[in-house]
Amino acid sequence: MAPADYYDDDDLYDEEADEGEQEDELSPEDKAAMEKGTADVKKSLGANATKVTVKQIQDALWHYYYDVDKSVAYLSKTFIAPPPPKPTPKKAPESKLHEFSFSSSLGLFVRSSGAANRLPWSDSLPDPPPCSTFSYRSNANPVQDEFSDMPWLNTPESRQAMLIAPSKPRGGLLGGAGDAPKMSKLQALAAARKKKNDDKKEQAKSSQAESGLKRLSIADASPKENDERASSPAKRQRVPDAQAAPSLATLDGGSSRSEGPQEPHPDPVHIEVVRALQEPPEIEPSPPIQQDEETVKPFAQSAPSAFAKTLFGSAPDDRQANRPDFYAMPYTSSSSFLAAAFSEPSPDDVVLAAQAKAGKKTVAPAKGTSTPTKKDKKADVASKDVDVSNGISNLKVSDVPPPKSKGLDVAKEYEKSNSKKSISFVVVGHVDAGKSTLMGRLLLELKYVQERTVDKYRRQAEKSGKQSFALAWVMDQRTEERERGVTIDIATNHFETPNTKFTILDAPGHRDFVPNMIAGASQADFAILVIDANTGAYEKGLKGQTREHVLLLRSLGVQRIIVAVNKLDMVGWSKARFDEISDQISGFLTGLGFQSKLISFVPISGLNGDNIANKTEDASAAWYEGPTLIKALEDSEPSSALAITKPFRMSISEMFRSQQQGTTTLAGRIDAGNVQIGDAVIVQPSGEPAYIKSIMVDSEAQEWAVAGQSVTIALTDIDPIHIRVGDILCSAVNPISVGDTFTMKAMAFEHLMPMPVDLHRGRLHAAGQIASIPATLDKATGEIVKKKPKIVQPGGVARVMIKLGAKVPLEKGQRVVLRSGGETIAAGLLE
Numbered sequence: 001m002a003p004a005d006y007y008d009d010d011d012l013y014d015e016e017a018d019e020g021e022q023e024d025e026l027s028p029e030d031k032a033a034m035e036k037g038t039a040d041v042k043k044s045l046g047a048n049a050t051k052v053t054v055k056q057i058q059d060a061l062w063h064y065y066y067d068v069d070k071s072v073a074y075l076s077k078t079f080i081a082p083p084p085p086k087p088t089p090k091k092a093p094e095s096k097l098h099e100f101s102f103s104s105s106l107g108l109f110v111r112s113s114g115a116a117n118r119l120p121w122s123d124s125l126p127d128p129p130p131c132s133t134f135s136y137r138s139n140a141n142p143v144q145d146e147f148s149d150m151p152w153l154n155t156p157e158s159r160q161a162m163l164i165a166p167s168k169p170r171g172g173l174l175g176g177a178g179d180a181p182k183m184s185k186l187q188a189l190a191a192a193r194k195k196k197n198d199d200k201k202e203q204a205k206s207s208q209a210e211s212g213l214k215r216l217s218i219a220d221a222s223p224k225e226n227d228e229r230a231s232s233p234a235k236r237q238r239v240p241d242a243q244a245a246p247s248l249a250t251l252d253g254g255s256s257r258s259e260g261p262q263e264p265h266p267d268p269v270h271i272e273v274v275r276a277l278q279e280p281p282e283i284e285p286s287p288p289i290q291q292d293e294e295t296v297k298p299f300a301q302s303a304p305s306a307f308a309k310t311l312f313g314s315a316p317d318d319r320q321a322n323r324p325d326f327y328a329m330p331y332t333s334s335s336s337f338l339a340a341a342f343s344e345p346s347p348d349d350v351v352l353a354a355q356a357k358a359g360k361k362t363v364a365p366a367k368g369t370s371t372p373t374k375k376d377k378k379a380d381v382a383s384k385d386v387d388v389s390n391g392i393s394n395l396k397v398s399d400v401p402p403p404k405s406k407g408l409d410v411a412k413e414y415e416k417s418n419s420k421k422s423i424s425f426v427v428v429g430h431v432d433a434g435k436s437t438l439m440g441r442l443l444l445e446l447k448y449v450q451e452r453t454v455d456k457y458r459r460q461a462e463k464s465g466k467q468s469f470a471l472a473w474v475m476d477q478r479t480e481e482r483e484r485g486v487t488i489d490i491a492t493n494h495f496e497t498p499n500t501k502f503t504i505l506d507a508p509g510h511r512d513f514v515p516n517m518i519a520g521a522s523q524a525d526f527a528i529l530v531i532d533a534n535t536g537a538y539e540k541g542l543k544g545q546t547r548e549h550v551l552l553l554r555s556l557g558v559q560r561i562i563v564a565v566n567k568l569d570m571v572g573w574s575k576a577r578f579d580e581i582s583d584q585i586s587g588f589l590t591g592l593g594f595q596s597k598l599i600s601f602v603p604i605s606g607l608n609g610d611n612i613a614n615k616t617e618d619a620s621a622a623w624y625e626g627p628t629l630i631k632a633l634e635d636s637e638p639s640s641a642l643a644i645t646k647p648f649r650m651s652i653s654e655m656f657r658s659q660q661q662g663t664t665t666l667a668g669r670i671d672a673g674n675v676q677i678g679d680a681v682i683v684q685p686s687g688e689p690a691y692i693k694s695i696m697v698d699s700e701a702q703e704w705a706v707a708g709q710s711v712t713i714a715l716t717d718i719d720p721i722h723i724r725v726g727d728i729l730c731s732a733v734n735p736i737s738v739g740d741t742f743t744m745k746a747m748a749f750e751h752l753m754p755m756p757v758d759l760h761r762g763r764l765h766a767a768g769q770i771a772s773i774p775a776t777l778d779k780a781t782g783e784i785v786k787k788k789p790k791i792v793q794p795g796g797v798a799r800v801m802i803k804l805g806a807k808v809p810l811e812k813g814q815r816v817v818l819r820s821g822g823e824t825i826a827a828g829l830l831e
């Protein structure tokens with residue numbers, strides 16, 4: 001707003017002051033206007049011009065801004081033909097609003113008064129020219145006339161005003177608390193009649209509201225009971241008030257209630273509370289409570305205003321009589337109303353609290369000792385003082401007793417058990433190298449799959465022209481995999497030899513599914529690398545996933561590799577081809593750091609079953625004198641034997657809907673440590689605790705399990721929403737940490753620089769970025785070669801700092817893989 005668009009009082013005063021100065025010395029324009037105006041007024045007055053002085057004319061002109069007509073009218077009325085003097089105005093009744101006028105100079109409403117109430121400073125004011133006065137009256141014309149000659153603060157004595165104190169509106173709650181004016185007898189009679197009518201109306205309203213509430217009530221009290229309560233206020237008043245909720249009493253505004261011993265309270269709301277809490281069917285009748293007059297000092301003597309009544313309704317009769325200051329909501333007089341209905345937790349709150357407690361309860365610090373006993377829980381429950389809460393909390397999830405732990409020394413049990421060693425191996429290789437067919441054949445040879453099942457698959461596969469994939473279907477169970485003839489995800493199966501329990505992890509060979517291959521390789525003790533010996537196929541694989549898979553195996557810590565040179569039936573069992581492939585692959589593997597003694601080569605035909613469980617009978621393959629594939633597998637040692645005593649860690653690779661209520665079933669391989677039924681565990685990164693309910697090792701129920709075993713574990717006391725595939729189930733005593741920033745010692749497969757990457761560890765995939773590269777390292781010694789390089793060349797080793805978008809469970813020594821744009825770009829160890 002521009003400054004010229006508004007003014008304030010100061011502006012007004014300044015203007016007036018300026019005008020005062022100008023009176024003494026008119027500007028040339030004013031002088032000219034004044035002279036002309038004077039002449040015009042004299043001319044208009046004609047002969048009467050002699051009855052007024054020039055000063056009077058000029059005053060009028062000055063006041064009317066040189067308006068000749070108005071000045072003439074004023075002069076004629078005032079000096080030439082003044083009206084007869086008015087009778088002294090009657091003293092107006094004080095209570096009438098139209099007798100007030102607004103004084104803009106005072107900013108107040110003022111009331112007409114006598115000379116005694118004349119404003120003290122008005123005498124000292126000069127007599128200014130006449131002006132119209134703003135009046136608050138609605139019948140403007142006569143009033144305007146009456147006050148048209150009234151200047152600011154120059155009111156004739158008869159109209160002098162006095163300041164009056166605002167009278168307090170009636171009503172206790174919304175009005176003031178002052179004394180009400182004394183009523184005449186007539187007024188008292190009218191008020192009594194009005195009160196009686198009001199009371200009747202309120203009673204009708206109250207009973208209407210009560211019947212509505214009764215209809216809505218979920219209380220289990222019988223209608224008869226309700227009726228009794230509603231119709232027996234006297235009975236309610238017999239209940240002592242000592243236990244009643246004090247909150248409503250504070251509304252009365254009287255301090256006396258809060259001091260000294262609790263007084264009996266006649267408030268039906270309070271009494272309903274007591275009834276709700278105590279509810280003794282038969283209350284001993286006691287004498288009616290006497291109200292202490294001093295303690296219940298009336299707050300206001302007047303009745304509630306119409307507005308207060310509209311807003312709050314009216315208090316019941318008995319309360320009105322004793323506590324005129326207290327206005328309760330109409331529904332509070334209903335027998336269905338419980339003032340303390342929300343003073344206790346709702347049933348939902350109790351259940352939610354119980355669930356939260358179950359989810360957050362402290363886990364056992366040591367096996368077999370700290371599992372909360374039923375006794376402890378009962379004591380806990382006993383501490384609750386509300387019966388209804390107890391009843392509901394008895395249903396809480398945490399009251400399902402956790403599985404009992406036998407407190408076994410699992411490492412010793414494992415030693416004593418002389419059980420077969422458990423080995424997991426991953427089957428890798430370029431797409432269509434024959435991995436699934438080889439595993440199907442192996443299971444068929446070992447009688448884990450029936451011949452007729454494979455025949456059935458063959459017949460089914462024939463329909464889609466894929467009969468050569470019949471054995472592959474033993475592993476590839478998904479419809480999509482069978483339709484496409486391509487493995488998509490890790491397929492798991494088990495078989496046993498006289499000395500070892502094996503878990504097969506059949507990995508997809510297609511480049512699109514490398515993350516799934518990483519998940520499989522992360523769980524493996526060793527690997528079978530399947531190579532298609534066909535001309536062209538081998539070379540293609542060497543540039544493709546044969547190479548990538550080998551790099552990943554190395555990065556993920558797999559040390560033992562059995563190279564199955566497959567499809568030799570298609571190259572006539574050429575020893576030369578086998579030797580060529582063996583030499584090249586051997587050089588490639590040892591070049592990456594694999595030890596020669598941990599590399600085996602077996603010439604096979606997965607499709608025909610040559611050199612799988614039994615030696616081939618093909619004469620052209622007689623040149624091979626080495627072990628069969630099964631023998632090579634049995635000669636492999638599990639790599640995790642030494643990790644049995646470490647803190648428990650299990651990568652969750654699958655989750656199942658549990659048939660058993662309250663349990664969640666997970667599958668995975670125990671990476672480290674051991675576990676037994678009843679153990680307290682934690683799922684990371686959610687940090688949710690749980691208990692081990694049951695353990696299956698290779699499809700057999702067991703009391704315990706150790707590192708290296710592929711297990712299926714049922715958990716209790718945990719909501720499945722806290723678990724995801726890729727999470728870590730770990731010891732509650734020594735849980736794995738979670739974080740989003742870490743450094744790793746990475747081997748670069750592609751150029752590395754600060755860039756977005758995906759981190760893979762087992763089934764865990766997490767998006768993040770290479771935040772910085774602190775140094776490149778010597779491959780052999782690990783010493784720093786260069787600090788803060790801008791880029792790391794393929795084949796180089798560097799310390800890389802990774803920042804992830806979310807916290808994940810990771811710890812030092814874990815092996816992770818970095819991928820970007822669908823390519824594996826690096827892999828290495830967390831530092």
Ligand SMILES: Nc1nc2c(ncn2[C@@H]2O[C@H](COP(=O)(O)OP(=O)(O)OP(=O)(O)O)[C@@H](O)[C@H]2O)c(=O)[nH]1
Nearest residue numbers: 431432433434435436437468486487509605606607
């Ligand atoms: N002649 C011959 N064909 C084979 C042999 N092994 C596999 N095949 C064929 O190779 C094709 C692919 O076999 P799969 O077992 O599906 O190959 P894979 O490596 O499992 O394929 P992905 O898992 O999808 O990478 C099928 O048609 C098989 O019949 C073999 O030893 N000899």
